Structure formats: C-alpha cells, structure tokens
Amino acid sequence: MKKLYAVLGDPIGHSMSPFMLNDLFSFYNMDSVYLPFHVKGENLHDAVKGLKAVGVGGFNVTVPHKSNIIPFLDGIDELALNIGAVNTVVNENGQLIGYNTDGPGFLKGLNAILPNLTGQKVLLIGAGGAARAIYFTLAKENTQRLDIANRTIDRAIGLINDCPYSVDSKACSFEEAIELLGEYDLVIQTTLIGMSPKIYEQPIALNNLRNQSVFCDIIYNPLETQFLKDARQNGARIQNGIDMFVYQGALAFEKWTGIFPDVERMRDNVLKQLGGRTC
Ligand code: ATR
Numbered sequence: 001m002k003k004l005y006a007v008l009g010d011p012i013g014h015s016m017s018p019f020m021l022n023d024l025f026s027f028y029n030m031d032s033v034y035l036p037f038h039v040k041g042e043n044l045h046d047a048v049k050g051l052k053a054v055g056v057g058g059f060n061v062t063v064p065h066k067s068n069i070i071p072f073l074d075g076i077d078e079l080a081l082n083i084g085a086v087n088t089v090v091n092e093n094g095q096l097i098g099y100n101t102d103g104p105g106f107l108k109g110l111n112a113i114l115p116n117l118t119g120q121k122v123l124l125i126g127a128g129g130a131a132r133a134i135y136f137t138l139a140k141e142n143t144q145r146l147d148i149a150n151r152t153i154d155r156a157i158g159l160i161n162d163c164p165y166s167v168d169s170k171a172c173s174f175e176e177a178i179e180l181l182g183e184y185d186l187v188i189q190t191t192l193i194g195m196s197p198k199i200y201e202q203p204i205a206l207n208n209l210r211n212q213s214v215f216c217d218i219i220y221n222p223l224e225t226q227f228l229k230d231a232r233q234n235g236a237r238i239q240n241g242i243d244m245f246v247y248q249g250a251l252a253f254e255k256w257t258g259i260f261p262d263v264e265r266m267r268d269n270v271l272k273q274l275g276g277r278t279c
Contacts, residue, residue, distance in 0.1 A: 004054060005034040005256065008047055008069075009062035012036045016273050017060055020249050023269050024261050032057065041068060048072040048096065058090045058256040060249075061098075066129065073098045082164055083136050085129060088252040101251035102130065102244070103137025106188075106218070108251070109243025114186060114214050118142040121183055125174075125203050126190035127155040130218055132162075134188060139165035147184075149177035149204070174204050181208040187231075189217040194225035202226040211235040218244050221274060242270060 005025075007017045013036070021034040039047045044065055049072075051059060061069050066085040070076060073086065074095040080086050086098035114120070122143050124131050127150040138146055146167045148156035156171035163169075172180070181187070181204075193203045199222050206227070209215070215231035220241035228238045246266045254260045 001031075003030070003032040003057040004051075005032055005057050006051060006059040007034070007036050007062060008039045008044070008059060008065055009036070010038060010040055010064060012038045012062070015062065016245075016270055017062075017249060019273050020246075020266050020269055021253065024253055024266065027262070027265065028257070028259060030257065039065070041065070044068060045072050052091070052094075052096055056091055058088065058252070060252060061087055061089065070098060072096075079103065079136065079140075082162075083133050085133060087248065088255060090255050099252075099255060100133055101248040101255070103133035103135075105246075105248030105251050106134050106216075106244040107137050107141070108247040110186075110214075110216065110239065112243065113237060113239055117186075119144045120185040121145040122147070122186045122188070123177060123181070123184045124148045124188050124190060125177065126150060127152070127159045127171075128190065131190040132159055134190060134218075135159055136163055136165065139163050139167040139169075143167060145169065147172060147177075147180075149174055178204050178208060181206065182210045184210065184213060186214045186216070187236075189215070189219070189225070189227045192219070194222075194227050195219050196221050200226055202230065206230040206234050206236075209234050209236055212237060214239065217241055220245055220270075223271075223274070242267060246270060 015036050018034050018036050025032040076098040080098050080100035083100050088099045088101045090097050120143050146169045149172050150156040153171050160169045193201050213236050215236040216239045217225045217228050218241040219225050223240050232238050250261050250263050
C-alpha cells in the first residue's frame with residue numbers, strides 16, 4: 001500500500017517540497033506520495049491526529065506551525081526541543097517524534113564550502129526562527145565566536161541566553177556589525193531582507209568584509225540577493241539559501257527512509273522549479 005508523507009503549513013501553495021520529495025520517492029522506487037496540506041492553526045491538532053490515525057510515514061511542518069505543533073507530538077529530540085521548533089516529524093512505531101533539520105541542513109550545506117568550523121568567528125544577522133535553528137546548531141560545533149546582529153538587540157540577547165550549548169557570543173546592532181565585519185570568517189544573513197519582490201534591499205553595508213571570508217544568505221529567491229552580490233563584489237565567497245533548503249529536505253528524507261538522497265538531483269529539481277521566477 002502507498003505510504004503517505006506530507007507537509008503542513010498556512011499558506012502552503014508555494015512549497016517546493018512536494019516536487020522535490022515526490023521526485024525522490026519515485027527515483028528510489030518507493031511506493032510513497034508526499035502531499036501538501038493547507039492547515040489553519042485551529043485545525044492543527046486534528047490534522048496531526050488524522051495523519052497519525054491513517055499511519056502517515058512522516059511529515060514536514062512549515063510556517064506558522066513549527067512551534068505550535070510540539071504539544072501535539074508524542075516526543076521530540078533534544079535539538080528541536082531546545083530550538084523550540086519542529087520541521088520534520090517521523091512516525092516511529094506509531095509514535096510521532098519531532099525533529100529539526102533546518103539548522104543541521106544549513107550546517108551540512110555549509111560544510112561543502114567550509115568543512116570545519118573549529119576556531120572560526122561567525123556573525124549571524126537576524127534573531128528570528130531561522131536564526132535560532134542555525135545558532136543552536138552552530139553553537140554545538142567548536143566555533144570560536146558566534147555573534148548575533150539584530151535590529152532589535154533584546155531579541156538577540158534573548159536568543160543567546162536561551163541557548164544551552166556553551167559558546168562565546170555577543171549581541172550587537174547593525175551599526176556595530178558593519179564596523180566589526182572584518183573580524184568574521186563567516187557571516188550568515190537570516191532575515192527576510194532582500195527577498196523577492198524587495199530585491200534591492202539588504203541589512204548592512206559590506207565594504208569592511210575580509211577577503212575570502214564566507215557569506216551565506218538563507219534566501220533562495222532571488223538566488224543571488226543584494227547581500228550576496230555585494231559580498232561577492234567585495235571579495236567574499238558566497239552561498240545562497242538553496243543548500244539549506246535542499247539539505248533540510250535530504251535529512252528529513254533520510255530520517256523517513258534510511259537513505260541519504262542524491263542532493264545534486266534535488267538541487268537541480270529546485271533550480272528547475274525556481275526557473276523563471278528567481279526575482
Ligand atoms: P523567521 O522565522 O523567518 O526567521 P521572524 O521570526 O519573523 O522570521 O524573524 C525575522 C527576522 O528578520 C528578525 O531578526 C527581524 O528583526 P527584529 O527581531 O528586529 O524584528 C528581521 N527583520 C525583518 N524585517 C526587518 C527589517 N525591515 N529590518 C531589519 N530587520 C528585519
């Protein structure tokens with residue numbers, strides 16, 4: 001019998017996950033289907049109960065349900081619990097267990113251009129949900145510094161204080177970040193600034209960056225944000241948000257099936273789907 005996988009969100013029509021995951025199920029000859037479900041917050045508990053009742057293999061959770069879903073699950077792993085957000089649920093012998101593959105997905109994608117974070121100085125721009133997943137994940141690596149610049153500094157301080165993994169960190173304003181930029185080996189842009197349609201915006205000026213440092217943006221539409229354009233023109237190595245998206249999906253697929261999938265195939269599919277609407 002066909003196995004069901006799903007993604008729950010509100011809205012959900014824009015999600016590229018069904019395209020990416022259904023292709024993998026057919027590529028690996030698995031009799032499974034991955035469906036998007038538009039679920040409003042007030043129906044989330046019923047949706048989870050329904051998926052459990054029909055024996056779902058697993059599902060993804062996206063905005064705005066990543067935190068609210070936690071009380072409706074049977075268990076949650078340590079990293080997801082600390083982050084306070086779940087993006088992947090696995091049916092483990094009838095128990096729905098929550099994981100977070102956003103942070104680990106970012107890290108796995110990053111490792112392709114920066115294999116080792118030991119001793120590196122890192123700046124995160126933004127202190128929202130995506131920043132939280134990345135911060136907690138990188139805090140578990142041996143980074144030397146992991147600072148956060150955010151418009152609202154209190155939010156950055158809150159994130160640092162919430163983190164149970166010990167790492168040298170400070171919160172700073174965008175103005176301070178601009179001045180200190182040359183100190184960082186890696187800078188990660190996690191806000192929505194620069195996302196289509198406001199593609200000419202970016203959070204901080206990048207004149208001060210260190211040559212050959214690595215600049216990442218978690219946005220993938222457009223593929224090269226203004227932030228990445230400026231970073232590249234100032235001599236940095238750059239990475240866009242496709243890798244985080246692809247690797248979070250690859251890690252979810254691995255949790256459901258035991259197979260770590262062909263990420264190049266996934267990336268090609270996502271790029272194909274983005275074709276024509278990258279700005
Ligand atoms: P997500 O879950 O996608 O990370 P979020 O939790 O709403 O989204 O967080 C958005 C992040 O983008 C925050 O760091 C936010 O800064 P504040 O904490 O000060 O709100 C940042 N952000 C959004 N719009 C911004 C803007 N116009 N200028 C500066 N920062 C902005």
